[in-house]
Amino acid sequence: MTEEILKVEHLNKFYGDWQVLHDINFDLKKGEVVTLLGPSGSGKSTLIRTLNGLEPFRKGSIYFKGKKIDPTPKEWQKLRQEIGMVFQSYDLFPNLTVLDNILLAPTKVQGRNRADVKKEAMELLDRVDLADQANSYPRQLSGGQKQRIAIVRALAMHPELMLFDEVTASLDPEMVRGVLEIIKELSDRDHMTMIIVTHEMNFAAQIADRVLFLENGRILEETPGKQFFEHPQTARAAEFLSSME
Ligand code: ADP
Numbered sequence: 481m482t483e484e485i486l487k488v489e490h491l492n493k494f495y496g497d498w499q500v501l502h503d504i505n506f507d508l509k510k511g512e513v514v515t516l517l518g519p520s521g522s523g524k525s526t527l528i529r530t531l532n533g534l535e536p537f538r539k540g541s542i543y544f545k546g547k548k549i550d551p552t553p554k555e556w557q558k559l560r561q562e563i564g565m566v567f568q569s570y571d572l573f574p575n576l577t578v579l580d581n582i583l584l585a586p587t588k589v590q591g592r593n594r595a596d597v598k599k600e601a602m603e604l605l606d607r608v609d610l611a612d613q614a615n616s617y618p619r620q621l622s623g624g625q626k627q628r629i630a631i632v633r634a635l636a637m638h639p640e641l642m643l644f645d646e647v648t649a650s651l652d653p654e655m656v657r658g659v660l661e662i663i664k665e666l667s668d669r670d671h672m673t674m675i676i677v678t679h680e681m682n683f684a685a686q687i688a689d690r691v692l693f694l695e696n697g698r699i700l701e702e703t704p705g706k707q708f709f710e711h712p713q714t715a716r717a718a719e720f721l722s723s724m725e
């Protein structure tokens with residue numbers, strides 16, 4: 481049986497008194513790619529942030545690799561070494577070079593040998609065609625380059641799960657493809673387990689093993705990727721897809 485990486489059970493989340501996520505249930509097996517789709521404000525970012533401990537939740541359980549998460553700050557700090565996340569905004573440290581951005585967490589948090597991590601970082605940079613920018617500062621890079629570095633920085637931690645929240649949403653159109661290609665290769669070549677929020681429907685259709693369609697903080701449907709894009713189960717999802725064309 482394929483290893484279960486994540487299981488979410490009866491997750492409910494509130495902002496103050498207002499409930500933003502309602503009874504979320506799904507699981508994710510090793511190597512699977514789930515895309516989270518839904519209109520703006522449906523709770524996609526909130527869900528993905530909750531899965532990385534950036535938002536507290538009030539009810540329900542999250543299991544990571546079969547173990548129920550004890551949602552304390554200390555536990556989340558540990559788990560974030562295994563759950564990588566890349567956001568829409570480039571969150572690189574502006575005062576550090578590209579290489580130092582990548583080396584920081586593996587050396588300081590994981591205590592790994594700097595020379596080993598550096599070798600690996602250079603291989604990863606080469607893979608995203610940015611080895612020549614190792615000593616540049618983030619301000620010297622384009623948005624697309626910064627997102628490729630942000631992905632490399634997350635990968636340098638050897639995560640078991642990667643979360644992507646609209647990583648191409650702020651990019652100029654000509655930068656989008658290079659970033660999406662890297663994510664696609666992570667799936668095809670590395671079989672990385674991923675949850676992806678994206679507005680790029682062609683990309684989602686190519687990469688999604690399953691689609692979770694959210695509206696108003698509820699999973700309206702959970703459908704195999706190919707089927708979702710050809711025959712969504714709900715009228716609401718069909719309407720959403722035609723609005724995205
Ligand atoms: P999506 O990513 O699908 O666009 P979000 O998760 O960002 O949706 O937002 C879901 C809902 O929660 C929206 O109505 C949004 O306005 C609200 N929301 C998001 N963040 C907060 C917050 N920190 N405090 C209160 N409400 C929030």
Ligand code: MG
Binds near residue numbers: 646
């Ligand atoms: Mg969002």
